[in-house]
Amino acid sequence: xxxxxxxxxxxxxxxxxxxxxxxxxxxxxxxxxxxxxxxxxxxxxxxxxxxxxxxxxxxxxxxxxxxxxxxxxxxxxxxxxxxxxxxxxxxxxxxxxxxxxxxxxxxxxxxxxxxxxxxxxxxxxxxxxxxxxxxxxxxxxxxxxxxxxxxxxxxxxxxxxxxxxxxxxxxxxxxxxxxxxxxxxxxxxxxxxxxxxxxxxxxxxxxxxxxxxxxxxxxxxxxxxxxxxxxxxxxxxxxxxxxxxxxxxxxxxxxxxxxxxxxxxxxxxxxxxxxxxxxxxxxxxxxxxxxxxxxxxxxxxxxxxxxxxxxxxxxxxxxxxxxxxxxxxxxxxxxxxxxxxxxxxxxxxxxxxxxxxxxxxxxxxxxxxxxxxxxxxxxxxxxxxxxxxxxxxxxxxxxx
Amino acid sequence: xxxxxxxxxxxxxxxxxxxxxxxxxxxxxxxxxxxxxxxxxxxxxxxxxxxxxxxxxxxxxxxxxxxxxxxxxxxxxxxxxxxxxxxxxxxxxxxxxxxxxxxxxxxxxxxxxxxxxxxxxxxxxxxxxxxxxxxxxxxxxxxxxxxxxxxxxxxxxxxxxxxxxxxxxxxxxxxxxxxxxxxxxxxxxxxxxxxxxxxxxxxxxxxxxxxxxxxxxxxxxxxxxxxxxxxxxxxxxxxxxxxxxxxxxxxxxxxxxxxxxxxxxxxxxx
Ligand SMILES: Cc1ncc(COP(=O)(O)O)c(C=O)c1O
Numbered sequence: 001x002x003x004x005x006x007x008x009x010x011x012x013x014x015x016x017x018x019x020x021x022x023x024x025x026x027x028x029x030x031x032x033x034x035x036x037x038x039x040x041x042x043x044x045x046x047x048x049x050x051x052x053x054x055x056x057x058x059x060x061x062x063x064x065x066x067x068x069x070x071x072x073x074x075x076x077x078x079x080x081x082x083x084x085x086x087x088x089x090x091x092x093x094x095x096x097x098x099x100x101x102x103x104x105x106x107x108x109x110x111x112x113x114x115x116x117x118x119x120x121x122x123x124x125x126x127x128x129x130x131x132x133x134x135x136x137x138x139x140x141x142x143x144x145x146x147x148x149x150x151x152x153x154x155x156x157x158x159x160x161x162x163x164x165x166x167x168x169x170x171x172x173x174x175x176x177x178x179x180x181x182x183x184x185x186x187x188x189x190x191x192x193x194x195x196x197x198x199x200x201x202x203x204x205x206x207x208x209x210x211x212x213x214x215x216x217x218x219x220x221x222x223x224x225x226x227x228x229x230x231x232x233x234x235x236x237x238x239x240x241x242x243x244x245x246x247x248x249x250x251x252x253x254x255x256x257x258x259x260x261x262x263x264x265x266x267x268x269x270x271x272x273x274x275x276x277x278x279x280x281x282x283x284x285x286x287x288x289x290x291x292x293x294x295x296x297x298x299x300x301x302x303x304x305x306x307x308x309x310x311x312x313x314x315x316x317x318x319x320x321x322x323x324x325x326x327x328x329x330x331x332x333x334x335x336x337x338x339x340x341x342x343x344x345x346x347x348x349x350x351x352x353x354x355x356x357x358x359x360x361x362x363x364x365x366x367x368x369x370x371x372x373x374x375x376x377x378x379x380x381x382x383x384x385x386x387x388x389x390x391x392x393x394x395x396x397x398x399x400x
Numbered sequence: 401x402x403x404x405x406x407x408x409x410x411x412x413x414x415x416x417x418x419x420x421x422x423x424x425x426x427x428x429x430x431x432x433x434x435x436x437x438x439x440x441x442x443x444x445x446x447x448x449x450x451x452x453x454x455x456x457x458x459x460x461x462x463x464x465x466x467x468x469x470x471x472x473x474x475x476x477x478x479x480x481x482x483x484x485x486x487x488x489x490x491x492x493x494x495x496x497x498x499x500x501x502x503x504x505x506x507x508x509x510x511x512x513x514x515x516x517x518x519x520x521x522x523x524x525x526x527x528x529x530x531x532x533x534x535x536x537x538x539x540x541x542x543x544x545x546x547x548x549x550x551x552x553x554x555x556x557x558x559x560x561x562x563x564x565x566x567x568x569x570x571x572x573x574x575x576x577x578x579x580x581x582x583x584x585x586x587x588x589x590x591x592x593x594x595x596x597x598x599x600x601x602x603x604x605x606x607x608x609x610x611x612x613x614x615x616x617x618x619x620x621x622x623x624x625x626x627x628x629x630x631x632x633x634x635x636x637x638x639x640x641x642x643x644x645x646x647x648x649x650x651x652x653x654x655x656x657x658x659x660x661x662x663x664x665x666x667x668x669x670x
Contacts, residue, residue: 023528023529023554025554027557028556029556181458181459181581184579185580185581282507285502285506285529295503297507299508300454300504301456
């Protein structure tokens with residue numbers, strides 16, 4: 001399995017997944033990005049600047065926290081939380097945004113565009129735009145604007161323009177389509193700051209690389225806390241897959257570390273009621289990459305549902321498709337209800353209100369821990385729940 | 401020789417450039433497309449690109465996005481478009497190119513797609529988001545069935561890539577006049593004609609220029625330089641606005657005649 005950590009190949013392939021499926025007009029801007037990135041990777045001043053921004057501006061390293069009360073309650077595995085929720089802007093998305101903002105500046109772009117589902121990537125994009133002095137425009141499905149209204153206001157306060165997208169289910173898929181249309185029209189002065197490990201090569205690679213700081217820190221922190229040991233399992237939610245691949249990737253060669261990605265099981269198993277791409281989807285092409293896609297018999301992309309806007313997407317990052325196919329990682333799903341229960345439990349027992357996305361990972365830990373006595377689980381707490389308070393109020397009337 | 405190549409050969413000896421028209425199959429209903437295509441041909445369309453509706457058409461502007469939606473609502477799928485194509489072929493010899501996003505074709509299967517398309521009477525295909533570097537298996541099947549693969553070239557495409565795209569295409573090359581999505585524009589991008597000249601310097605294939613062309617004056621402007629002009633959104637907009645009206649076919653004929661008049665070499669302003 002060690003070879004996995006060297007992927008993608010130079011065509012952007014993770015096994016049969018990934019690649020670059022875009023209209024010809026996007027080839028030149030993608031090649032420009034690839035060239036810029038390859039140069040930046042080899043440039044020490046780039047990584048130094050990024051490290052200091054992550055440290056001084058975003059608040060890295062984030063802690064690895066042993067959740068003793070949750071562990072005790074579940075009575076099995078010892079549970080650790082990687083606290084990405086403590087980062088500036090409230091989620092892991094800022095790791096990627098700082099890195100890509102440096103790329104945008106290198107490319108001389110004046111304007112950045114982004115898509116957002118839960119609004120965390122939009123907020124992080126608006127934040128780096130303010131920090132670097134870029135104009136910023138964020139595409140967001142109208143349904144997501146409604147359910148993540150707080151983040152819409154945050155983006156505006158940060159100086160970004162938020163453009164509502166009306167098509168389809170008015171969620172993340174449609175927002176990405178609209179951002180791609182803007183990009184192909186304006187790429188000469190516009191940088192597309194894609195928010196997850198998705199899209200045409202080299203985005204899945206770039207986003208992953210900027211997120212692996214999560215896994216590198218976790219690895220070192222865990223060893224330090226547990227006398228040089230590694231955790232038995234890693235658990236992370238999977239929307240596009242950036243927080244999960246960021247946690248998993250530095251452990252790929254550690255064969256004894258299991259990796260579990262958690263998709264949104266939504267409200268049921270019918271097409272349209274969930275975002276479990278691996279269970280309900282088939283390989284196909286959406287937004288420039290070959291991966292698992294929820295689709296109907298005609299190859300039309302299916303609508304999805306999740307209570308969590310950040311997991312509500314019809315496809316999944318190609319590297320996860322590969323990790324699943326190769327057997328290196330496993331993927332499961334948790335329902336809306338299980339996620340909401342996890343929100344309650346973590347809030348009560350640990351004093352940590354998680355984002356709905358992250359709550360899916362917590363829910364999986366809650367399921368597994370009782371059966372895993374003597375083991376250690378690291379859960380990526382990718383974001384905090386402030387943005388979801390409106391939904392929690394609606395879904396937990398007993399607390400009003 | 402393919403129908404497409406024959407058409408360009410005839411155009412070469414005539415006094416007019418070619419008119420390529422795009423419309424979305426099944427918009428607003430699968431039963432209407434055949435009449436629309438016959439009407440376009442009557443007005444002077446030389447080649448028709450028949451679009452397969454897709455749920456997420458990232459390369460299209462609002463006009464063609466809406467057409468896709470209408471067509472999907474009417475229940476059209478790839479098999480439905482192939483059936484429309486077969487019915488057109490029963491009544492016309494006009495070259496037909498299938499225009500699709502990749503995923504519906506992937507789901508259908510390249511092998512079955514090319515077989516069924518050839519049987520239905522298609523002449524070529526263009527898959528918008530199938531980058532030529534990923535197209536090996538597709539091109540093999542196209543070749544096997546004698547179908548012409550057509551690829552797009554953009555103003556930003558490098559000369560090296562233009563050569564690859566030219567070698568990978570048959571029938572004609574589709575030059576995108578400007579970067580961006582489909583949709584009508586007031587004027588033709590200043591990058592369009594230099595693009596035509598750049599491609600001409602390395603390719604012998606006929607060159608069709610599209611994206612943003614919608615009026616007679618655009619036709620007149622490009623006629624001296626191109627082998628054909630492609631018009632999509634202007635036609636699709638008319639179908640969207642007047643889809644239910646009985647007179648629509650005759651209006652489509654008139655629209656094509658007007659566009660085609662602009663492509664006549666003796667009237668064009670050089
Ligand atoms: C807190 C949080 N976690 C996870 C996600 C899912 O994205 P990804 O799978 O790329 O980590 C999001 C997306 O909006 C998010 O806001």
